[in-house]
Amino acid sequence: xxxxxxxxxxxxxxxxxxxxxHVVGESGELVQRRWVTxxxxxxxxxxxxxxxxxxxxxxxxxxxxxxIAEVRxxxxxxxxxxxxxxxxxxxxxxxxxxxxxxxxxxxLPEDPWTARPAGGPDGSG
Numbered sequence: 001x002x003x004x005x006x007x008x009x010x011x012x013x014x015x016x017x018x019x020x021x022h023v024v025g026e027s028g029e030l031v032q033r034r035w036v037t038x039x040x041x042x043x044x045x046x047x048x049x050x051x052x053x054x055x056x057x058x059x060x061x062x063x064x065x066x067x068i069a070e071v072r073x074x075x076x077x078x079x080x081x082x083x084x085x086x087x088x089x090x091x092x093x094x095x096x097x098x099x100x101x102x103x104x105x106x107x108l109p110e111d112p113w114t115a116r117p118a119g120g121p122d123g124s125g
Contacts, residue, residue, distance in 0.1 A: 035059050 027050060030036040035056030041047035052060070075087065 030056070 027036060027038060027048075030050075031038055033055070034053055037051045037053060038048050039051075041049050076084070079087065
């Protein structure tokens with residue numbers, strides 16, 4: 001994974017997006033932990049390219065189960081089917097805007113609400 005410095009440090013540190021000065025400090029810590037390497041961007045002297053190392057990727061993988069559980073707790077659990085449909089529509093819109101239609105189409109799962117048999121989740125009634 002490669003990204004400009006300000007885009008990778010908040011993800012690995014578990015922090016939300018903050019000001020640039022904080023990101024510089026965070027990325028230094030990430031480099032010290034050997035989760036990220038940095039190099040100047042040869043095309044834009046104002047930017048630094050941060051590359052996730054294998055150890056950094058291992059950190060992302062280790063954090064994933066807790067992250068997924070927390071996202072599920074905050075966004076999914078306790079929502080009605082109608083609310084989940086709206087949430088999915090928003091997610092599709094964001095995916096298309098950030099990834100483009102073809103890429104988003106290949107990544108997005110089938111709509112769970114239109115894929116269900118008539119009558120309910122179990123096909124009855």
